[in-house]
Amino acid sequence: MPLVTVTVCAPKDAAFKASVLDAVHAALVASGVPEADRFQRVLELPAQDFRYDASYPDVTGARDDDFLLIEILWSAGRSVKIRKALLADLMQRLAAAGRNPENVMVCFRETTRENWAFAGGRLLHA
Template identity: 35%
Template sequence: MPFVTFTVRRGLDRADKLQLSAAMIEAQVAAGFQREDLFHRFIDVDPDDLLADPRYPNYTADRTDRFLVVEVVISKGRPKATADLIADEAIRQFGERLQLAPRDVLFVFHEVDPELPRFPAETLIPKATADA
């Protein structure tokens, strides 16, 4: 179950966020995850709160004001190719859907222990009563 956080500069509209999310789902599916694994969060920041070197690492053109960071949390133990597949397919999808240049996207992958609980067991959720 990937958990994805998009950090974007304030002003990105809902339609573009939905396109980013849809593109990311396609990338996740290409890497072997289920289409229903939709856990995406958007953090909007002021332009002065998302700084990046305009050309690192050796880009020939500057990043634009559309620069964003995509953080992906996945379970430890997956093949390295999983992250590569997600990033490559997401870049392709972002380009097709939003005309976003690869230099305007930074991917950060985090691995977590797959044995850690993610959701409370359904048996721990109190059942609604007639009095509630």
């Protein structure tokens, strides 16, 4: 179960946020995540609360106010090959939605399966 957090600089309209969330979910599904496994949130922060470097470490051009910080928390065990394929797919989908891939940072975080309680406090994998 991936938990996706997208942090953006305020304000962003619903269409902007939906295009990003839909692209992330489609790339996750293409990587093997079930279609119904969609848990996402958007953190929309004022500029004074969301600071980032415009060019670190190797950005072509410069980041702007449409910068996306995408964090994907998922169960441990996915290979680098799967991550690279997901990233390539995601960048294609974001570009098709009018988002600049150079304006996107993705961070994968892993946890073990026994750390997920999906509902009712039940640890299904423990």
